[in-house]
Amino acid sequence: MTTQETPSVFGAVRLGYLVIETNRFADWRRFGTDAIGMHHDALSRNLMRFRLDDRECRFLVRRGPAEDVVATGWHIGDHATFERIEARIRAHGVPLAVGTDEEAALRGVERLLRFPGPKGITQEICTTPVKSAEPLCMLASGFVTGDGGMGHVALTSTKPMQTRSYFHTVFDARLTDYIDETISGIKLKIRFLRVNERHHSIAVAATRGLPIDPIRTRVQHLNVQAATLDDVARSYQRVHELGFDMALSVGQHTNDKELSYYARTPSGFEWEVGWNPVVIDETTWEPTTHQGISTWGHLPVGRTIIDKLAQFGAGARSLGRPESTVPSLSGAGVSGV
DSSP states (O other), X not given: OOGGGSOOOTTSEEEEEEEEEESOHHHHHIIIIIIIOOEEEEEETTEEEEESSSBSOSEEEEESSOOEEEEEEEEESXXXXXXXXXXXXXXXTOOOEEOOHHHHHHHTOSEEEEEOOGGGOEEEEXXXXXXXXXXXXXXXXXXXXXXXXXXXXXXXXXXXXXXXXXXXXXXXXEEEEEEEEEXXXXXXXXXXXXXXXXXXXXXXXXXXXXXXXXXXXXXXXXEEEBSSHHHHHHHHHHHHHTTOOEEEEEEEESSSOOEEEEEEOTTSSEEEEEEOOOBOOTTTOOOOEEESXXXXXXXXXXXOHHHHHHHHHHHHHHTTSOOOOOHHHHSSSOOOO
């Protein structure tokens, strides 16, 4: 069975939640609540959750050594589509694990399956998100979720075509556009993939001509969409005032037109807070290539030569660290560069 032999699941998939593993619980609580402005729920000494909206869970934070995103949760719009994706994965011979009732409850969902994903990030599909009875208590006025999901995840990869093919095979992801960028003399090509009306739920950046991955973490950054421009400005100010590192200053992207900034999380990967990206019209959209990630702004903050040397060192170490691609799901299905 291939994705072409079954009905498309595009449009019924949305980014629902992320699982983060860290030992820096106190810093993460301050970052999530006092800086970004999310709602916080303490579950135990080893578990906490952040909310953006009426859903019980958007970020599940568990104690552990990874200091990284360890799982991506995709909400599937209905049980029939959930089972279609499950059958698709099984047909490719990829093992699936059924989430326990406790694991599903922690994520605030009804049904839960997990399976291997690119770069060792576990992919999870779920249905029927649970709404919380507890009113939101957060500094932000709100976040945009809805049919487009809760934002996006960006990865760096030495095998971008396999990563793109993986998400095409599993979710019928479509290419939205490309960005060509040069950072510190390194040429990058970034692919933006959508699974619904959101401009992208996944971004995949790769160095051109060099099979290196300069990022320590599996995820380079994740994104949440603020409800108002004022929310972006106020959270930007709070990040500074609370002493968290800023990665990129406020700017606007060339392709999705989102106005945003990037803070550095306590675990080291970046967290983008953005506002007002374009919404895709499937009847008219055509993929294009943009030169540079930003029309203005997004300037590096506090970068030193030591930081750059450390990044080059991480890239060199990646040469001896094979990247996981889940070959059964990433072998074919898309074309292009």
